[in-house]
Amino acid sequence: MIRAVVFDVGECLVDETKEYGAWADWLGVPRHTFAAVFGAVVAQGRDYRDVFQEFDPGFDLHAQRRARADAGQPEAFDESDLYDDVRPALARLRADGLWLGIAGNQTVRAGGILRQLFTDDVDLIGTSDDWGAGKPDPEFFVRVADAVPHEPDEILYVGDRVDNDIRPAAAAGMRTALVRRGPWGTIQWQTTEARDLPTFRIESLAELSQAVKEFNERGR
Template identity: 75%
Template sequence: MIRAVIFDVGECLVDETTEYGTWADWLGVPRHTFHSMFGAVIAQGRDYRDVFQEFRPGFDLYAERDARAEAGKPEHFGESDLYVDVRQALAELRGDGLWLGIAGNQTVRAGKLLRELFSSDVDLIGTSDDWGASKPDPAFFHRVAEVVPFDVDEMLYVGDRVDNDIRPAREAGMHTALVHRGPWATIQWRSEAAQKIPTFRVDSLLELAPLISQFNR
């Protein structure tokens, strides 16, 4: 049975359109150009951080995050950046008695923002900076398995990327759900891996509660 559901953050719970737009502004390039390059880098199977290198070779993402904060323009997301199905989906899953968590590749600051948004909705919020391990490193998923109070095969990890979320979570022994939104899922959706690996494939998080209920019967 599935007893716990753990969510990725970016393009799963949070629409990152605004955040990446502010990075384009910080770099001084048109948002359309930045987004186009972002898509091209993903389609080529490269790390998304390569986008910044295309515009500014030697770009240090962590240093620039600090510089943005010092300039009064820190990374930020809030209620308006959540996908419209998030609140209802969490409520339905909680109503079904499922244990809920959020765990993704996020900074300490992002972890604070997540706790402000979700502390009363989920049982756990963990970030890669908190744990010193980031996806797709198996250590990240081992950490998730350590802090969730159920067996690993009773966990469902929900994410938008086959490479960063679905494949490594499955290799760790978890069930997985691939949500069809954001640039990665859009590009990867029709791939063989995206069709074969996930336990569930969904267009909306609202599909999860009935699918889990049926799976658990």
């Protein structure tokens, strides 16, 4: 049975349109150009950080994050950046009696924002910076499993990426749900792995409650 649901952050809970637009502005390139190159990099299966190298070879993301903060333009997101289905889905899953967590590749600053946004909504908020391990490193999912009070095969990990979320979570023995949104979720949706590997394929987080209930009923 599925007893816990753990969510990725970017393009799962948080629409990152505003943040990537801010990076385009910081680089001094048109937002549509940045978005086009971003999509090309994702489609080629490359690391998203390669996007910055296309515009500024040698670009140091960590250093530039500090520079943005020093300039009064730190990474930021708020309630308005959450996808519309996030709050209702969390409330429904909580009402279903499921243990809930959020765990993704995020900075310390982003972790602080998440804790403000989801103070009473989830049982765990963990980030790659907190744990010193980032997806798709198997150690990240070891940390998830250690933090959740249920067995790995009782955990459902929800994400928008096959490569960073679904594949490594499944390798860790977890159930998985692939949500179709954001650049990766859209571009990877028709791949063989995206069709065959996830426990669930969903268009909205609103589908999770019923999907989990039906899965658990079949397992009784």
